[in-house]
Amino acid sequence: MTIKAHHGEILHCLEDPSSGDDGAWEYLKDGILIVEDGYVSGCGSAADMWAEVRKAATDIEMIEHPNGLIIPGMIDTHTHFPQCEIIASYGTQLIEWLETYTFPVEMGFSDSQKSHRIAKFFLRELLRNGTTTALVFGTVHSQSVDAFFEEAQQFNQRMICGKVMMDRHAPDGLLDTPESGYTQSADLIKRWHGKGRLGYAVTPRFAPTSTSEQLTMAGKLVENFPGVHLHTHLSENLRECQWVKELFPSCEDYLDVYDRHGLLGRRSVFAHGIHLCEREWNRLAHSGSNLSFCPTSNLFIGSGLFDLNSADKYGVRIGLGTDIGGGDSLSLLRTINEAYKVQQLKGNHLAPMRSFYLATLGGARTLDLDSSIGNFEIGKEADFVVLDYASTPLIEMRCAGNRSIQEKLFVLEMLGDDRAVRETWVMGECQYRKAVEIKSQ
Ligand code: GUN
Ligand code: ZN
Secondary structure (H helix, E strand, O other): OOEEEEEEEEEEEOOOHHHOOOOOEEEEEEEEEEEEOOEEEEEEEHHHHHHHHHHOOOOEEEEEEEEEEEEEOEEEEEEEHHHHHHOOOOOOOHHHHHHHHHHHHHHHHHOHHHHHHHHHHHHHHHHHOOEEEEEEEOOOOHHHHHHHHHHHHHHOOEEEEEOEEOOOOOOHHHOOOHHHHHHHHHHHHHHHOOOOOEEEEEEEOOHHHOOHHHHHHHHHHHHHOOOOEEEEEEOOOHHHHHHHHHHOOOOOOHHHHHHHOOOOOOOEEEEEOOOOOHHHHHHHHHHOOEEEEOHHHHHHOOOOOOOHHHHHHHOOEEEEOOOEOOEOOOOHHHHHHHHHHHHHHOOOOOOHHHHHHHHOHHHHHHOOOOOOOOOOOOOOEOOEEEEEOOOOHHHHHHHOOOOOHHHHHHHHHHHOOHHHEEEEEEOOEEEEEOOOOOOOO
């Protein structure tokens, strides 16, 4: 068996840097990451690791990564693969945006061929952007999820996806029923959940498009199939929040709608959570539920500014989401950039190591997958990305000289996007390598 030793600068988190723990992250200026059979078998200073590797009697392939930074594969905790074709659609906010752009494009995913084509496009884009794991909406059509999982198998990415459950307030071609939503989801779970690196998420779109009967069925799926995720939207837009109040008058608030149907828990991920009251923050924390902070989407469709201070104060786990096509970028570096700016507007400073954590180990914790991915602890799956300090003239200029890792990381986060991703490795195999540019004088 060949062991691969990746030599270069390495950065990963061991804890949440906001904990104040000195050992929350590890930076190796001259490091080696050892990968055996797709799993991390060592990570440390080049001097220590090289001695260790030489003891092994098997072949060792040394791979050099000069002028770059090796980081764990990034993790997108909320996005929609069928919405690739409506990214950057003009001039609407949530409800009108759904009616004008989203529902019409999702109709097309009754076609399996189209589902395969867009799924493949999306998965390749993730690799180009350094994302190795994502929690993803399909459409109401089971074939959209079959196509997504079949394509994800080709690249061996760790992916979670689910069929949308939606039995009202949408065009006929996009509706299921409480019963068909249950049986179609159950069939998909049996077909895909736990197959290789794939997982299933029970996916009611959001409270306005599911009756209480359908949400009850979603709760039954979560109960009957332990280990699946629950993935939906929560409190994104003020008009949506008012609508939920009208549709579920007996519930205390928006989160309570999901709570009464048994949808909260450690494997539940709620996208957005912008307009939450104190009771909802407390309930999210006590139920161990997770939020996905989606700054590009929240700005693009004008939904509001996420309150990271409250998430920290109440102890709610959060990850980052691109939420395309509400979001306008598949890049988690761009997402960090806008997360930083949103927090500036809220009077907070999102530190570079904290946002790096949110895109890696924090995302893994949000998805309850941190025993498998998120950093370079021994035994984890070897998903990693090589960022390029010379990927644009500006990044090169700002990273030159003797700068600290915090400074260089912040430059990559603020100025980087897909261009900053030199390579993406999945389970120890290179699945994306950027074409080399010929530099003219
Ligand atoms: N709320 C319900 N559906 C959607 C969707 O597709 N995108 C976003 N951003 N919010 C939603
Ligand atoms: Zn969304």
